[in-house]
Amino acid sequence: MNDKVKILIVDDEKIVRESLFHWFEEEGYKVDTAESGEDALKKFEKGKFDLFLLDMKMPGMSGLELLKKIKEADQDAIVILITAFASVSSAITALKDGAYDYVTKPVDPDELAHLVKKAVEQRALKIENEQLKEKLQEIIKPDNLIGESRQMKKIYDLIQTVAPTDTTVMIRGESGTGKELVAKAIHINSKRKYFPIVTVNCGALAESLLESELFGHEKGAFTGAQFKRKGKFEMADGGTIFLDEVGSVSQKMQIELLRVIETRQFSRVGGNQLIKSDFRIIAATNEPLEDLVKSGKFREDLYYRLNVFSLVVPPLRERRQDIPLLAHYFLNRFTTAMNKPIKEISPEATDFIVKYDWPGNVRELENAIERAVVVGKNNSIKVEDLPFQLSAVEDNSGDKSLSAFEKKHIQKILNENNWNISRSAHILEIDRVTLYNKINKYGLRQIN
């Protein structure tokens, strides 16, 4: 529909601007006008236009100069030049500079209408084509690998780059940032996607158990080993093994791991038979491996074996714009699972969760939303439904006044003392009545 197409008419003659404005307005286009190249650029900076109609000859910046500037800023912009018969040669130059077409004054209305229609349709097709291409190139993501921030887009690019290769990947990032999801994304975008991705949480298992977990064991290998069992490396044959918290692996296991990574061969615990397995390794850690290497706690050779392609998942506080997206994803998931009628997160609560630093990252946000859905009694999630204290939120309001500071301090003391007024007043060295007055003045309230 034409009403979505924005046209900017640039002509120094008011009469031409107005005539074309009304003519295109009747066609249903959104039309704006500019009386000079300079004016046009100002309007262009403020908003996007799909099509520009430029008069070739204008005082100040000419149509040709304006064309170049528009094209510098937006290569896909459609520019049609309007020229007098005498300057057709410069119109041809304009075509070389990227103009879509030119018309000579006066132009047949049918010609102009169809030229603009064709240009707009071509632009729409081009945009559609790019969107389809983008979709084709888009990586397949696990449902909850969410984020449209610049940082996450970079992660998606890296996933796309490394996934089709068999390169070992080391995923770094704070706890709860979604390292396992990134590993899954790499796996499902690789040629190994038809085989399993096997996850081993190296930090959660004692050394002896980890060995059996990774390599499997033969019947009778140790007390309680009543049956033969395949290890994770064996199960990952054809697929990917994801070694989470690899920084906490013991020195002995590090030697074992190094050997397996180099040979892709191992024996089950209590067995002699060499087992071959074709797996890709993705490791993850939230520990500073370089420091562990320096202090001798992590083998340098294993570090280099694992750290072939490194990828750092940013903490949530560094990609705050993704917080509402993630929160709504979790909200939908939990409200559906719990059959709750909560439809949204209130603007205040959204503001609150965006400002909060989320030391536990996405996992903490997920838990917070789950808890809020459990306790929420309204159609929307309120600040009171969230499981943390107001004082936990950094004040980014920029209000440096004494009263702002006082408000924050009183709220903190009240929270720390479970809103015991007498105790809080005593700590603040004010009487209870004054504290009540200040609570009212600042509109403070108890959370939870």
Add this chain to the structure above:
Amino acid sequence: MKIHLLPVRFTNSALLASVKENLTNIFNDVEVINIDINIDEAYSKEREQYFSTIIIAETIKKTVQLIGKVIIITDVDLYIPVLTFIYGEAQLNGKHSIVSVCRLHEEFYSGKTDETLLRIRTMKEILHEIGHNFGLKHCINWDCVMHSSTSIEEVDIKGSYYCTSCMKNIIF
């Protein structure tokens, strides 16, 4: 809604009577008014055409007291700067509009006279411009008279009346 039909440099009385009759079938109150509008200022010697916006501006000055819509019908060839010609012009969401029958004559294209075709084309363009007065923009429906027509073929192809969607905006 009252429709004032204002002939300016218009000689075809049979066509005027036909337009009035047809408009009366659609709108409650149609009146042919005779007001002297000087359109000399609108004439371009170079183009041998009349600038429609100036004719409308001149008409506005002399029809302030009128309530309803004012549609000017003329024989002269109309233009707006940049375009070679126009069939008509209207104030979007306004009171005034103009239609030229100059290029609606079949003689203009084939040399043959066809009064019936002229009447049909004129009614289409008049309803089209009145539609703009009621705030309508061009319609994508080819069966609707509000479809854009920048050539005579398109005038002939498009419908003779408002589509259901456009009709909602018209006050009869």
